[in-house]
């Protein structure tokens with residue numbers, strides 16, 4: 001049978017990147033005491049209060065069809081949140097409620113791109129980004145992010161990649177996997193460039209509430225000068241420890257959401273009212289849970305730094321936000337997949353090879369910060385011993 005070319009474009013983009021995670025699960029199933037630091041899940045369960053709200057809403061009959069934009073309860077909560085945080089009005093017409101950041105990004109690129117378009121984005125990047133861009137028929141154009149710049153995407157590097165086909169600059173702030181936060185000045189320079197070339201700015205801000213205390217987070221929507229060309233996506237997956245609820249949104253110009261709405265209706269025919277009610281409560285409830293999580297993750301990044309930075313030439317990069325730290329292993333190996341597999345085999349510690357996130361992180365490992373402090377300590381002890389043996 002014949003299939004759409006998009007299935008070829010996406011084949012193999014996903015699973016290869018998660019080799020380490022699969023290998024870690026196999027070893028754990030075989031009885032090894034694996035410390036799995038591959039996936040950035042929240043380190044606490046979804047709060048009982050949110051689960052109770054979802055259950056109560058189901059029992060109250062909030063199980064019918066909704067609409068493509070979202071339930072009023074959630075649109076109200078999002079309006080209040082963005083109006084308060086960004087200090088100017090955001091009405092219901094600025095939002096589309098969608099199943100998570102992932103679906104929101106898919107919808108955004110389906111709305112603004114078509115075959116032949118190019119999308120400029122930082123490398124390293126979150127593992128699904130290439131697929132998101134390619135699913136819209138567009139071509140991802142990576143810009144290498146450098147540790148010297150704190151892995152922050154710089155307008156001057158983006159400028160070098162702009163062609164007549166460029167349609168969007170795709171930001172992720174705070175960034176997975178590097179934990180970098182773009183500064184207001186970074187965003188301003190990118191905004192000026194986007195305006196000059198009439199480009200969209202798409203910003204994945206799913207980690208916006210998980211800052212580690214140093215640099216404050218600034219949304220790409222903060223500067224009203226660029227709001228006609230800016231779309232932000234986020235969700236409650238990280239901030240409220242609720243990834244399984246699949247609940248997020250896109251916020252952009254009213255014209256953008258009007259254009260995207262038929263696409264959303266075509267694909268989803270609305271969202272689930274009981275999840276909308278639970279999400280409304282989460283969005284209105286503030287950032288306490290996220291702040292607690294961020295504090296614990298900052299502490300674990302510090303454990304990694306204290307135990308491993310400088311050991312056998314390893315260097316630890318502490319994030320400004322989010323759920324991951326990075327280890328520079330270039331003193332020991334230039335092949336992050338081979339190193340990560342050997343490390344798992346030798347120590348039962350699983351980490352993602354940097355190569356899963358782009359060419360710029362070859363020679364690095366990404367470490368999830370959601371294991372307990374004790375497991376993080378234990379992982380460090382095993383890695384340090386392995387690295388010293390390897391260096392000897």
Ligand SMILES: Cc1ncc(COP(=O)(O)O)c(C=O)c1O
Nearest residue numbers: 100101102126176206235237248
């Ligand atoms: C950068 C980034 N964007 C999006 C997602 C997916 O988020 P959601 O659960 O809201 O779809 C993740 C999940 O790890 C992520 O790290």
